[in-house]
Amino acid sequence: MRHLLHPAFFANVAHFVAMAKGPFVFEKEDNYQKQTYRNRTYIYSANGVQMLSVPIKHSGNPQGHQKYKDVILEDNFDWKKQHWKTIQTAYRTSPFFEYYEDELIPFFEKKHHRLYDMNLESIELLAEIMQMDLEFEYTGSFEKTPSETADQRPLINAKSGVDHGFSSYTQVFGDRHGFIPNLSILDLLFNEGPNALSYLESQSL
Numbered sequence: 001m002r003h004l005l006h007p008a009f010f011a012n013v014a015h016f017v018a019m020a021k022g023p024f025v026f027e028k029e030d031n032y033q034k035q036t037y038r039n040r041t042y043i044y045s046a047n048g049v050q051m052l053s054v055p056i057k058h059s060g061n062p063q064g065h066q067k068y069k070d071v072i073l074e075d076n077f078d079w080k081k082q083h084w085k086t087i088q089t090a091y092r093t094s095p096f097f098e099y100y101e102d103e104l105i106p107f108f109e110k111k112h113h114r115l116y117d118m119n120l121e122s123i124e125l126l127a128e129i130m131q132m133d134l135e136f137e138y139t140g141s142f143e144k145t146p147s148e149t150a151d152q153r154p155l156i157n158a159k160s161g162v163d164h165g166f167s168s169y170t171q172v173f174g175d176r177h178g179f180i181p182n183l184s185i186l187d188l189l190f191n192e193g194p195n196a197l198s199y200l201e202s203q204s205l
Contacts, residue, residue: 001148001149001150002022002023002024002025002148002149002150003018003019003021003024003025003149003150003152004024004025004027004139004146004149004150004151004152004153005018005019005024005025005026005027005152005153005155005156006026006027006030006036006037006038006068006153006155006156007026007116007119007120007123008036008037008038008041008119008123008155008156009037009038009039009040009041009052009054009115009118009119009122010041010052010122010126010184010185010186011037011041011119011122011123011126011184011185012037012041012042012155012182012183012184012185013164013166013181013182013183013185013187013188013200013203014155014164014166014182014205015037015123015155015185016126016132016185016188016200017164017166017200017203017204017205018152018155018205019123019127019132019134019136020132020197020200020201022135023135023136023137024135024136024149025136025137025138025139025149026120026136026137026138026139027068027138027139027142027153028068028069028116028138028139028140029067029069029139029140029141029142030067030068030142030153031065031066031067031068032059032066032067032068032070032071032115035157035158035159036156036157036158037155037156037157037158038068038071038115038119038156039053039054039055039056039071039115040052040053040054040158041183041184041186042158042183042184043086043087043090043091043183043184043186043187044090044171044172044173044177044180044183044187045086045089045090045173046089046090046173046176048173048176048177048180049180049183050086050090052083052086052087052184054073054079054115054118055073055074055077055079056071056072056073056074056115057071057072057073057074059071068115068116069114069116070114070116071114071115071116072113072114072115073112073113073114073115073118075111080108080109081108083108084105084108087186088101090172091172091186091187091190093172094172094190094191095190095191095193096189096190096191096192096193097190099193100129100189100190100193103125103129104125104129107121107122107125126185126186126189129189130189130196130197130200131197132197132200152205163181164181164182164203164205166181166182166203167199167202167203168181169188169191169192169199170191171187171191172190172191188200
């Protein structure tokens with residue numbers, strides 16, 4: 001059965017484990033919700049877990065409801081430049097950062113308009129780098145309880161705290177803070193390099 005997922009910003013390991021299992025479906029008809037991986041991701045810095053937050057323009061809707069696919073990115077300051085500097089600082093000593101940085105820089109220099117489209121592009125970029133085949137479709141309507149797919153949409157909740165039991169791998173600051181699981185896929189890529197896809201395929205949710 002295909003997994004049903006939300007596209008997340010430089011999605012975490014759990015999302016990519018689900019995507020590595022084969023064809024899946026991206027939810028495209030849900031409402032935007034705060035405090036989720038829709039507009040944040042977590043990396044491993046010298047001080048431990050560090051959040052990269054994507055600023056958005058808030059809807060004028062008095063009820064506050066807005067479709068995820070319609071959310072507009074804030075563009076009154078260069079937050080992408082800040083993100084990239086933070087990533088450089090965190091991972092420049094990792095085994096594979098220099099190997100991949102030239103492929104990632106254009107993303108952080110590009111102007112994106114909608115959050116959904118940018119998140120999807122980040123996933124496609126990382127999949128291409130890892131040589132991972134992505135086969136997916138989009139939902140055409142919102143189903144609270146889908147019957148044709150395995151509902152993995154709760155993975156988007158940044159506050160869930162679920163332990164998926166993923167295998168550990170060597171992280172840059174692991175000697176200081178220990179292994180921190182389920183960070184952004186960037187953490188896995190910079191530390192494991194060409195082995196990242198094999199790692200994803202060996203894990204389960």
